[in-house]
Amino acid sequence: MSRKTSHQQSRNTIMMFVGMMLVALNLRPALTSVGPVLKTIGDSLSLSSIGQGVLTTLPVLLLGLAAPIAPRAARKLGMERSVLVALILLGMALIARPYLGVSGLFLGTAVAGGCIGVMSVLLPGIVKRDFPESASLMTGIYTAALCTGAAVAAGSTEPLRIAFGNAWHPALAFWAIPALIAAAAWWLQLDGKHTPKTPHTPTTSLFKDKLAWQIAFYMGLQSSLAYTVFGWLPTILQDRGLEAVDAGLALSVSILVQVPTAIAVPWVASHMRDQRFMLVLVMLAILVGIGGSIYAPIEGIWLWVVVLGLGQGGSFSIALTLLAVRARDADTAARLSGMAQSVGYTMAALGPLFVGVLHETFNNWNLTGVFLGLIAVGAIVAGLGAGRQLYVLDH
Numbered sequence: 001m002s003r004k005t006s007h008q009q010s011r012n013t014i015m016m017f018v019g020m021m022l023v024a025l026n027l028r029p030a031l032t033s034v035g036p037v038l039k040t041i042g043d044s045l046s047l048s049s050i051g052q053g054v055l056t057t058l059p060v061l062l063l064g065l066a067a068p069i070a071p072r073a074a075r076k077l078g079m080e081r082s083v084l085v086a087l088i089l090l091g092m093a094l095i096a097r098p099y100l101g102v103s104g105l106f107l108g109t110a111v112a113g114g115c116i117g118v119m120s121v122l123l124p125g126i127v128k129r130d131f132p133e134s135a136s137l138m139t140g141i142y143t144a145a146l147c148t149g150a151a152v153a154a155g156s157t158e159p160l161r162i163a164f165g166n167a168w169h170p171a172l173a174f175w176a177i178p179a180l181i182a183a184a185a186w187w188l189q190l191d192g193k194h195t196p197k198t199p200h201t202p203t204t205s206l207f208k209d210k211l212a213w214q215i216a217f218y219m220g221l222q223s224s225l226a227y228t229v230f231g232w233l234p235t236i237l238q239d240r241g242l243e244a245v246d247a248g249l250a251l252s253v254s255i256l257v258q259v260p261t262a263i264a265v266p267w268v269a270s271h272m273r274d275q276r277f278m279l280v281l282v283m284l285a286i287l288v289g290i291g292g293s294i295y296a297p298i299e300g301i302w303l304w305v306v307v308l309g310l311g312q313g314g315s316f317s318i319a320l321t322l323l324a325v326r327a328r329d330a331d332t333a334a335r336l337s338g339m340a341q342s343v344g345y346t347m348a349a350l351g352p353l354f355v356g357v358l359h360e361t362f363n364n365w366n367l368t369g370v371f372l373g374l375i376a377v378g379a380i381v382a383g384l385g386a387g388r389q390l391y392v393l394d395h
Contacts, residue, residue, distance in 0.1 A: 013130070015188075015189035016130055019182075019186045020138075021141070021142060021145045022178075022182035022185050022186065023083060023119060023123065023186060024123070024143070024149065025149035025178060025182065026087065026090065026182050027120060027149065028116075028149050028153065028255075029150065029152070029175040029178065030059060030093075030094055030112040030116060030175060031056075031227065032150045032153045032154040032157075032230045032255065033154070033157040033175050034055065034172070035056070035231050035232065035248075035251060036157045036234045036251065037157055038055070038056070038232075039244070041105075049356050049357075049360040050357060050360050052356060053352055054106070054353065054356070055106065056227070056228075057227075057231075057349045057350070057352045057353040058110050059110065059112055060113065060345055060348050060352065061110075061346060062110045062112075062117055063116060063117035063341065063345035064343065064344065064348070065114070065346060066114035066115070066117035067117050067118070067120075067121050067338050067341045067342035069117075069118055070082065070118045070334075070338055071334060073085070074334065079122045079125060082118060083119050083123075083126075083186060084183060084190065086118045087182055087183035090111075090176075090179045091176045091179035092176075093109075094108070094112055094173060094175050094179060097109055097112070097172065097173075098169035098170070098173050099173070117345065121334070121337045121338045122337075124139070124324050124337040125330050125331070127142070127324060128324045128330040128333040135324040135325060136269075136270040136321050137263075137266070137270075139324060140262055140263040140266045140267055140317050143320055144258075144260075144262045146262075147256065147259050147262050147316075149178070151254075151255035151256035151259075152252070154230070154248060155248055155252025155253075155256075156252075157171050157175075157248065159245065162245075204393055206335055206392060206393070207339065209392050211385070211388075211391075212340065215326060216339060216340040216343040216344050217378070217382035217386075218319060218322070218344075218379055218382040218383045218385075219323075219340045219343075219345075219348075220347030221348075221375050221376075222315040223316075224350065224351030225286055225290070225351065225376060226312055226348075227352050228351040228355050229290075229308065229312065230251070230255075231355075232352060232355050233250065234250070236294065236365050236368070237301065240298045251305070253302065254289075254308050254309035255309060256309070257306050257309035258309045258312055258313025261282070261313035262314065264314075265278055265313070265314035265317055265318055266318055266321040269321070270325075274389040275318055275387035276383065277387075279315070279318055279380070280380055280383065280384070282310075282312075283311065283315060283383065284311070287373060288307050288311075289306075289308025289310075289312075290308060290369060290376070291304075292304030293305060293308060295369060315379070318383075318387075319344075322340075322386055322387075327391065328391050332392065351375060355368050355371070
């Protein structure tokens with residue numbers, strides 16, 4: 001290999017890494033920016049608790065429903081160009097959704113969720129293809145970037161609303177800016193680069209594979225907890241007596257502390273016999289954090305949101321790691337990502353919705369903690385199967 005060719009490959013790898021980090025930063029602000037201003041939006045548009053629950057549920061549902069689009073797009077455009085199209089559509093949806101009334105808010109949120117769903121499916125396949133020897137570490141790093149974007153949006157949206165004269169519309173539209181910056185950077189690293197399309201070959205269906213279903217259930221149940229926290233934690237904390245800015249900051253802190261465990265947990269688990277111990281450990285941390293946030297004295301909330309965040313950072317990064325390490329090649333990893341995220345996020349959408357229904361029915365948060373506890377137990381059961389050192393489609 002010539003020095004020039006080696007230099008070009010190193011440059012392409014660096015640009016792909018930077019592009020992936022910018023994409024990852026935009027995989028959650030469309031969702032986490034809503035929670036801190038949810039009560040304000042509800043008051044402004046006369047949305048009930050159930051209506052607010054639908055708003056927090058809709059993007060998660062679209063994450064699942066849009067997942068099957070990703071492999072079809074990859075076959076026609078290639079994985080990289082599919083990500084570019086999704087980024088552009090995401091930016092447009094985020095600009096439009098606050099200014100088109102109730103229907104526009106719901107439609108724009110749905111489109112944003114669909115775009116994020118497509119990108120979320122494609123990234124594990126790109127990692128498996130371009131970083132095959134360090135898939136766990138790379139997954140942890142881009143999960144950390146994802147958590148950073150989520151935390152910044154959660155903590156900044158309410159202050160932005162105040163800075164914009166107490167208007168929530170520009171505070172939500174603001175998050176189109178990083179999406180369009182990421183689209184520009186992603187387009188630049190594609191300039192003149194050959195982006196292979198994913199071949200379409202007859203294969204055994206993952207829907208017949210027990211391990212694939214266990215991974216999908218773990219992905220769905222831990223995601224249900226995550227999106228319930230994103231959508232409802234600020235409202236829960238405001239009802240418990242925190243100011244709106246402090247409630248948004250609590251969510252931001254919870255998400256920000258996910259960064260170290262998002263990187264460390266997959267790396268540590270990769271040096272163990274399998275991922276089962278770490279799966280159980282992080283889910284127990286989530287259980288403690290949720291219980292403390294809902295039932296413990298509000299004065300200790302900062303401890304509980306930190307414990308919650310440490311658990312959720314690890315649980316999500318392990319879920320993404322499973323998509324790579326349970327597949328023998330990049331094509332299978334992309335297919336597993338599509339299947340697990342399609343099933344998982346469709347399941348996950350029920351969490352925020354049921355929380356809204358429970359609150360509308362009982363007008364308190366007591367049963368919410370019990371409901372979320374049962375989801376966590378289910379995630380542990382699924383994780384004990386998904387965490388075994390096996391590969392999908394091995395029979």
